[in-house]
Amino acid sequence: MRKTSVCLVALFALSLAAASVSSAQTMPKPSPEMDKVKWMVGNWQCTGKMMASPMGPEHPTEATVAAEMTLDGAWLLAHYREKKTAQNAMPVSGDEYWTYDNAEKMWDRIAVDSMGGFATGTAKGWDKGAITWSSDGMMGGQKMKFRDTYNRKSFKEISYVGEIGSADGKWTKGAEGTCKK
Secondary structure, three states, X not given: OHHXXXXXXXXXXXXXXXXXXXXXOOOOXXXXXXXXXXXXXXXXXXXXXXXXXXXXXXXXXXXXXEEEEEOOOOEEEEEEEEOOOOOOOOOOEEEEEEEEEOOOOEEEEEEEEOOOOEEEEEEOOOEOOEEEEEEEEEEOOEEEEEEEEEEEEEOOEEEEEEEEEOOOOOEEEEEEEEEEO
16 A cells, blocks of 8 residues: 555656646747748638549549648648539548748648548748649559649639659649639
């Protein structure tokens, strides 16, 4: 019984010490660079097309995007949801997280989709209203390289082109679209 009491007191003391150390530290603030994507927050209506691939024929797409700042403003989170139509019998859903890494002076991105695909990548930043991501990931059970470019037409309209890299270094357009607030 005495050993149990001593262990409980020691555990309680360690918990208090850990709490005092963590309360003495301040949470880091999101990078000021995150202000550059706050215009994307909101609800968007998107139209576009998926190009023909081994996963299916070319077809038009309609989607919604709901974007928000999350995790105390450290990340932009966008929820992409395609609408099921006669031409798009297998709509895709996906989520993307964007943040800025002050140490590397780069943007970081994590993307996942409803077909089990994922990608992680980086971008140097916005250049003349566009940001281009270079990513590695998986799609259809295969490792892939992706290049995704978002071009801001205005603060209420953005276009998108997604490309897939081949082993010989060539890029093929996989999808394109335009979203409006």
